[in-house]
Amino acid sequence: MNSSDNLIGKWISVLYRYRKSYASKMLEPYGIVGCQYLFLMTLFKQDGASQEKISDNLKIDKTTTAKAIKKLEDNGYVKRVVDSADKRAYKVFLTQKAQDIMPKIYETMKNWESMVLSDVSEEEYLALEKLLNKMAEKAYGIGNL
Amino acid sequence: MNSSDNLIGKWISVLYRYRKSYASKMLEPYGIVGCQYLFLMTLFKQDGASQEKISDNLKIDKTTTAKAIKKLEDNGYVKRVVDSADKRAYKVFLTQKAQDIMPKIYETMKNWESMVLSDVSEEEYLALEKLLNKMAEKAYGIGNL
Numbered sequence: 518m519n520s521s522d523n524l525i526g527k528w529i530s531v532l533y534r535y536r537k538s539y540a541s542k543m544l545e546p547y548g549i550v551g552c553q554y555l556f557l558m559t560l561f562k563q564d565g566a567s568q569e570k571i572s573d574n575l576k577i578d579k580t581t582t583a584k585a586i587k588k589l590e591d592n593g594y595v596k597r598v599v600d601s602a603d604k605r606a607y608k609v610f611l612t613q614k615a616q617d618i619m620p621k622i623y624e625t626m627k628n629w630e631s632m633v634l635s636d637v638s639e640e641e642y643l644a645l646e647k648l649l650n651k652m653a654e655k656a657y658g659i660g661n662l
Numbered sequence: 663m664n665s666s667d668n669l670i671g672k673w674i675s676v677l678y679r680y681r682k683s684y685a686s687k688m689l690e691p692y693g694i695v696g697c698q699y700l701f702l703m704t705l706f707k708q709d710g711a712s713q714e715k716i717s718d719n720l721k722i723d724k725t726t727t728a729k730a731i732k733k734l735e736d737n738g739y740v741k742r743v744v745d746s747a748d749k750r751a752y753k754v755f756l757t758q759k760a761q762d763i764m765p766k767i768y769e770t771m772k773n774w775e776s777m778v779l780s781d782v783s784e785e786e787y788l789a790l791e792k793l794l795n796k797m798a799e800k801a802y803g804i805g806n807l
Contacts, residue, residue, distance in 0.1 A: 524791055524794075525775060525778075525779065525787075525791065526681055526771055526774065528791075528795065529678050529794070530678060530700065531721060531801070532797060532798055532801055533674050533675060534720070534722065535798070535801035535804070536801070575679070576676060576680060576683060578683075629804065632800060633670075634670065634800075636796055637793060637796065641789075642670075644786075644789060645670065646670065648782060648786055648789075648790050649669075649670065649673040649677065651781055652778045652779065652782070653673050653676050653677055655779075655781065656676070656677055656681070656684075656777075656778050657680065659684060659777050
């Protein structure tokens with residue numbers, strides 16, 4: 518399969534940025550900006566994960582991850598604890614303040630998804646999910662070449 | 663249409679970051695890092711665009727755009743010229759150095775797309791294109807609410 522215009526990649530970029538921009542706008546009143554919601558959502562599923570694991574899970578480089586976690590810590594959304602098994606590593610935990618805001622974050626992302634998918638039928642949705650999954654698996658393989 | 667798990671959004675994020683990370687790795691030898699290839703590809707289509715237009719086209723905020731353009735200018739890939747119609751604005755042009763590297767950038771992005779779509783049939787590709795287009799149009803509407 519070939520695409521001379523990089524259409525899929527371009528749309529993925531555009532959708533990614535629209536989503537990020539919507540999340541920023543809706544969550545800014547809570548002091549959650551840029552990609553910070555991604556870190557909180559990841560921690561909500563894996564509370565106590567190491568910075569390295571978060572970085573790997575999100576495919577966001579270590580420096581950007583470290584900066585985002587630091588900012589979230591400064592704003593009282595996470596706390597970092599030195600890993601007893603590896604003194605150089607940190608485990609990151611959500612604070613109560615973050616736990617309290619999680620429903621708002623999930624609601625925001627669900628609203629965006631519902632709006633964006635409002636003209637997409639159940640059948641199309643399932644096909645899309647399958648295709649994106651297939652592509653993500655391939656992309657994962659390339660990333661580890 | 664509803665999705666309880668934000669699966670589509672998550673995959674879009676993951677695919678976006680895998681693509682960016684692949685581009686970074688392949689183009690780093692040329693001094694093109696992070697999202698810089700996006701700016702160069704945009705300028706290749708609209709040489710002489712204003713920073714504001716580039717920012718709007720890519721849905722990347724003005725500060726990030728200004729920083730990226732500055733970095734590209736420092737590396738000799740673009741030159742900025744004060745807009746004669748609006749002295750506060752810059753028009754951005756690709757240099758010969760950038761023109762020379764464009765085929766490599768397009769080849770890189772095309773390779774990624776070919777690899778990621780290698781298990782996707784022509785029919786599935788067309789369906790995917792249609793769905794992503796539909797979603798991007800909706801997302802555009804939400805972005806301008």
